[in-house]
Amino acid sequence: MTIGKIIDGKAFAAGLRAQVAEGVAAFAAQAGRKPGLAVVLVGEDPASSVYVRNKGRMTVEAGMESFEFKLPATIGEDELLDLIEELNADERIDGILCQLPLPGHIDEASVIAAVSPDKDVDGFHVVNAGRLATGQEALVPCTPLGCIMLLKDELGDLSGLEAVVVGRSNIVGKPMAQLLLAENCTVTLAHSRTRDIASVVHRADIVVAAVGRAEMVKGEWIKPGATVIDVGINRVVDTEDGKARIVGDVATAEALAHVRAITPVPGGVGPMTIAVLLRNTLVAAHARAGLPGPEGL
Numbered sequence: 001m002t003i004g005k006i007i008d009g010k011a012f013a014a015g016l017r018a019q020v021a022e023g024v025a026a027f028a029a030q031a032g033r034k035p036g037l038a039v040v041l042v043g044e045d046p047a048s049s050v051y052v053r054n055k056g057r058m059t060v061e062a063g064m065e066s067f068e069f070k071l072p073a074t075i076g077e078d079e080l081l082d083l084i085e086e087l088n089a090d091e092r093i094d095g096i097l098c099q100l101p102l103p104g105h106i107d108e109a110s111v112i113a114a115v116s117p118d119k120d121v122d123g124f125h126v127v128n129a130g131r132l133a134t135g136q137e138a139l140v141p142c143t144p145l146g147c148i149m150l151l152k153d154e155l156g157d158l159s160g161l162e163a164v165v166v167g168r169s170n171i172v173g174k175p176m177a178q179l180l181l182a183e184n185c186t187v188t189l190a191h192s193r194t195r196d197i198a199s200v201v202h203r204a205d206i207v208v209a210a211v212g213r214a215e216m217v218k219g220e221w222i223k224p225g226a227t228v229i230d231v232g233i234n235r236v237v238d239t240e241d242g243k244a245r246i247v248g249d250v251a252t253a254e255a256l257a258h259v260r261a262i263t264p265v266p267g268g269v270g271p272m273t274i275a276v277l278l279r280n281t282l283v284a285a286h287a288r289a290g291l292p293g294p295e296g297l
């Protein structure tokens with residue numbers, strides 16, 4: 001039995017960040033300022049804190065200005081919306097990311113709607129979602145765009161391939177489906193009400209798992225030779241050594257016997273999300289400065 005390839009998202013992301021850093025230097029030379037990214041974290045969620053720290057470090061390493069706002073979980077929605085208005089008006093800031101999920105008393109849709117579409121480097125605003133859905137230029141959600149980059153690197157042209165996306169959230173599943181459609185895939189979105197999900201997944205040349213359930217997608221669901229992108233980030237306690245670790249939404253060890261290629265967790269999609277966030281910030285900076293988009297990105 002042959003074993004599939006493990007896609008090195010960490011290495012691909014490092015290459016993308018290096019390309020972004022070159023683009024940042026060129027932008028700074030032309031515009032006379034660095035691109036700026038603001039990250040807003042509400043509350044103390046330990047997982048979110050790790051990502052925010054990594055984002056801040058990588059933003060500075062790419063030559064950009066990083067602005068971090070850590071707010072208490074008790075902050076009122078009005079205060080958060082006021083901060084976003086300030087960031088919208090701040091000329092130094094090209095990208096605004098408000099880390100999700102937000103505490104229950106804050107309406108996420110209102111916060112997403114408050115971010116200027118021009119600075120919406122997450123691509124979550126309805127204006128950007130609508131532009132993506134209608135084939136117009138848009139800021140595109142980071143995680144799905146990172147997945148497409150890995151797929152094209154692995155498979156080349158995706159035209160005509162059967163793609164099954166498991167999960168239909170606004171931030172991963174739906175934009176993922178839009179991007180696969182734009183690459184001329186035949187796209188199926190599966191979710192918690194899907195009947196016989198194993199056989200739906202078994203049709204796919206490309207499987208994208210974005211569910212949030214540890215190792216839910218089993219090895220035998222995968223068609224031999226399919227390429228699997230595992231978006232899931234699930235914190236579990238190892239039954240062997242009692243240590244906390246993260247696993248994806250796919251039973252990777254089983255799947256390896258079936259796949260052509262698969263992304264690991266960690267080291268797959270996660271690092272791509274941050275690299276694309278920096279790429280989107282550079283794209284937003286170009287647009288705001290009235291410059292043509294950064295070359296090759």
Ligand SMILES: NC(=O)C1=CN([C@@H]2O[C@H](COP(=O)(O)OP(=O)(O)OC[C@H]3O[C@@H](n4cnc5c(N)ncnc54)[C@H](OP(=O)(O)O)[C@@H]3O)[C@@H](O)[C@H]2O)C=CC1
Pocket residue numbers: 143166167168169170171172173190191192193194197210211212213231232233234269270271273
């Ligand atoms: N690597 C990265 O950079 C990122 C990773 N993530 C991770 O990706 C995963 C998904 O995130 P997100 O999209 O925000 O999650 P959501 O919880 O918003 O959405 C989960 C989706 O999975 C579906 N689902 C849940 N249970 C099942 C099931 N048993 N069978 C089939 N479908 C099911 C839900 O269906 P329904 O709609 O019917 O409820 C829903 O559409 C999480 O693990 C998250 O941590 C997220 C963002 C970035």
Ligand SMILES: Nc1nc(=O)c2c([nH]1)NC[C@@H]1CN(c3ccc(C(=O)N[C@@H](CCC(=O)O)C(=O)O)cc3)C=[N+]21
Pocket residue numbers: 050051054097098099100101122142143233246265266267268269270271273274
């Ligand atoms: N507004 C908003 N935008 C987001 O993009 C967003 C968000 N909110 N909320 C949370 C999710 C999750 N997310 C990740 C980013 C990086 C890694 C990442 O770097 N992961 C590494 C390390 C994982 C680890 O060790 O914890 C890896 O998979 O190798 C993971 C997950 C972005 N998200």
Ligand SMILES: [Mg+2]
Pocket residue numbers: 102103104105106107108
């Ligand atoms: Mg909420």
